[in-house]
Amino acid sequence: MSEDYVYEAFYYPGCTMATGVDESNRPMQIVLRKLKLKLNEIDEWNCCGSSSGHAVNHEIPVGMGARNFSLIEKGVPVVIPCPSCYRNWATAKHHLMTEPETKQKYEKLYGQIHSDNEILNIYDLYHKVLTEAKAKGHVYEGETPLKGLKIAVYYGCGAMYPKVLRPTDQRRDTVEKVVRHIGAETVMWPWPNRCCSAFVSAVYPEIAEELVTQIVVGAFESGAEAIVTTCAMCQMNLEMRIVSSGLQLGLPVFHLNQLMALYLGEKAEEHNDWWKYHLVDPVPVLKKAGLWAA
Amino acid sequence: MYPETKKLSTRQPVNMDQSDLGFAKKIGEVAGTDLNACLTCMSCSGGCPMYTYMDYGPHGIMRLSVLGLKKEALSSSTIWRCVGCHSCAAVCPMAIDIAGVMDYLRGECLHEKVKPGDRPILEFHRAFLWSVRRHGRCHKVELMGHHKLLTLGSGPKAWFQDAYLGIRMILKGKLHLMPSRIMARGLSQVRKTVVGDWLHM
Numbered sequence: 001m002s003e004d005y006v007y008e009a010f011y012y013p014g015c016t017m018a019t020g021v022d023e024s025n026r027p028m029q030i031v032l033r034k035l036k037l038k039l040n041e042i043d044e045w046n047c048c049g050s051s052s053g054h055a056v057n058h059e060i061p062v063g064m065g066a067r068n069f070s071l072i073e074k075g076v077p078v079v080i081p082c083p084s085c086y087r088n089w090a091t092a093k094h095h096l097m098t099e100p101e102t103k104q105k106y107e108k109l110y111g112q113i114h115s116d117n118e119i120l121n122i123y124d125l126y127h128k129v130l131t132e133a134k135a136k137g138h139v140y141e142g143e144t145p146l147k148g149l150k151i152a153v154y155y156g157c158g159a160m161y162p163k164v165l166r167p168t169d170q171r172r173d174t175v176e177k178v179v180r181h182i183g184a185e186t187v188m189w190p191w192p193n194r195c196c197s198a199f200v201s202a203v204y205p206e207i208a209e210e211l212v213t214q215i216v217v218g219a220f221e222s223g224a225e226a227i228v229t230t231c232a233m234c235q236m237n238l239e240m241r242i243v244s245s246g247l248q249l250g251l252p253v254f255h256l257n258q259l260m261a262l263y264l265g266e267k268a269e270e271h272n273d274w275w276k277y278h279l280v281d282p283v284p285v286l287k288k289a290g291l292w293a294a
Numbered sequence: 295m296y297p298e299t300k301k302l303s304t305r306q307p308v309n310m311d312q313s314d315l316g317f318a319k320k321i322g323e324v325a326g327t328d329l330n331a332c333l334t335c336m337s338c339s340g341g342c343p344m345y346t347y348m349d350y351g352p353h354g355i356m357r358l359s360v361l362g363l364k365k366e367a368l369s370s371s372t373i374w375r376c377v378g379c380h381s382c383a384a385v386c387p388m389a390i391d392i393a394g395v396m397d398y399l400r401g402e403c404l405h406e407k408v409k410p411g412d413r414p415i416l417e418f419h420r421a422f423l424w425s426v427r428r429h430g431r432c433h434k435v436e437l438m439g440h441h442k443l444l445t446l447g448s449g450p451k452a453w454f455q456d457a458y459l460g461i462r463m464i465l466k467g468k469l470h471l472m473p474s475r476i477m478a479r480g481l482s483q484v485r486k487t488v489v490g491d492w493l494h495m
Contacts, residue, residue, distance in 0.1 A: 015432040018474040022467065044480040046430045051378050052422035056404060056492040058324070058397045060423075063487030067480075087380075109486055157343075157379030162391035164326070195343040195379035199422075202438065203414050204295045204347075205455060211343055236468070240459060277468050 011039035027261035048088035065092020066106035083158020142265020145183025152224035182263035189222035252282035313362035338382035371411035430476035
């Protein structure tokens with residue numbers, strides 16, 4: 001590892017981040033640069049299988065995960081920004097580690113599989129780096145705590161696991177900790193892990209509207225001014241499926257990367273290249289919180 | 295889409311003539327979980343976001359499986375309307391991997407060529423996996439177009455729903471028109487894995 005970086009790992013963007021969501025990709029590049037994290041995109045990575053892979057054949061996520069694991073180097077961790085991709089990677093890892101015959105089968109197809117490498121969510125990485133920086137008393141250049149922003153942290157269902165996949169040290173409050181660390185307030189609210197309806201949104205929009213409205217109204221009634229999520233699909237569903245009465249509540253849905261970038265000294269008013277992608281305009285909330293210098 | 299009446303909440307006696315008592319054991323072996331541990335406490339259904347729109351609900355599917363009522367379980371709409379969010383598995387006091395059981399049942403439904411309880415959702419999964427077979431990654435714009443073609447029989451509502459929203463998202467640049475792809479050798483590797491009964495329908 002070169003001295004310019006505090007952490008180096010592989011990066012698995014996942015299909016959603018690779019074909020859209022520039023409003024999250026752009027601030028993420030800034031955050032990685034400022035936190036001195038070097039993430040190298042895995043060459044020729046493939047889809048993790050998403051919801052559809054395991055839905056029709058439970059071997060698909062294992063096979064696709066096996067190929068992804070064969071593309072990385074031994075001992076180098078993989079950072080994954082999408083909670084749903086993370087769960088599919090964890091499923092593949094579980095099967096490859098506990099069933100030697102499965103691993104052999106895929107090693108014949110893809111060559112050596114490094115399934116013992118660590119995989120981690122990008123928010124776990126942020127939490128780790130920020131905590132270490134705080135312990136050392138390190139202050140980032142241009143650091144501006146996001147004072148006065150009340151946030152409902154929405155994990156989505158990506159943070160739910162069956163028992164075998166549950167990490168032994170899994171914490172249920174990592175994103176809350178990050179959000180509080182960067183100076184914003186978090187609210188207690190009923191639906192941090194409620195499903196946003198995922199792919200059903202594309203097939204039956206009316207079901208998605210019901211679930212999303214429940215989530216957004218829940219956040220509003222608990223006093224939140226905005227929702228933050230780490231899952232790009234949740235972000236899209238929450239903004240796209242909100243019914244018009246919910247839209248009037250004016251709760252924008254931020255990506256965690258955007259808030260991180262603002263904390264690390266980016267100016268909100270200079271980044272119309274992020275905000276223009278939002279279907280619910282976040283500018284009034286940013287102005288109200290004093291983060292928008294007019 | 296309307297809420298469904300729950301099929302287990304009737305006064306009809308359960309018909310056990312065709313029950314396959316090895317069914318729960320078989321599911322347990324593949325999904326790696328012991329179904330006989332199920333208490334029918336309904337925690338899973340309580341936490342399920344899709345419960346209103348299911349014909350049995352997750353606890354009903356657990357019960358059908360334990361009773362060996364394979365035909366009812368495989369032809370239910372519940373298994374297809376399950377989004378795989380793992381809320382059920384996370385709350386289950388007996389730590390049963392309920393979402394994993396649903397995965398197995400869907401696979402079995404296709405394998406045994408039972409008429410799926412929710413065709414449009416199955417077609418969505420097929421469109422998704424076809425996209426992955428073509429590019430090695432999913433391409434959302436193409437996926438939605440393909441899904442519309444596959445569900446042409448569902449009537450005008452399905453054809454036109456979200457057409458305006460989709461165009462708006464593309465114009466905003468939120469969805470990229472061009473796919474992100476992997477190259478030839480990797481693609482043939484991916485295709486070896488993205489197979490199954492869904493392919494030959």
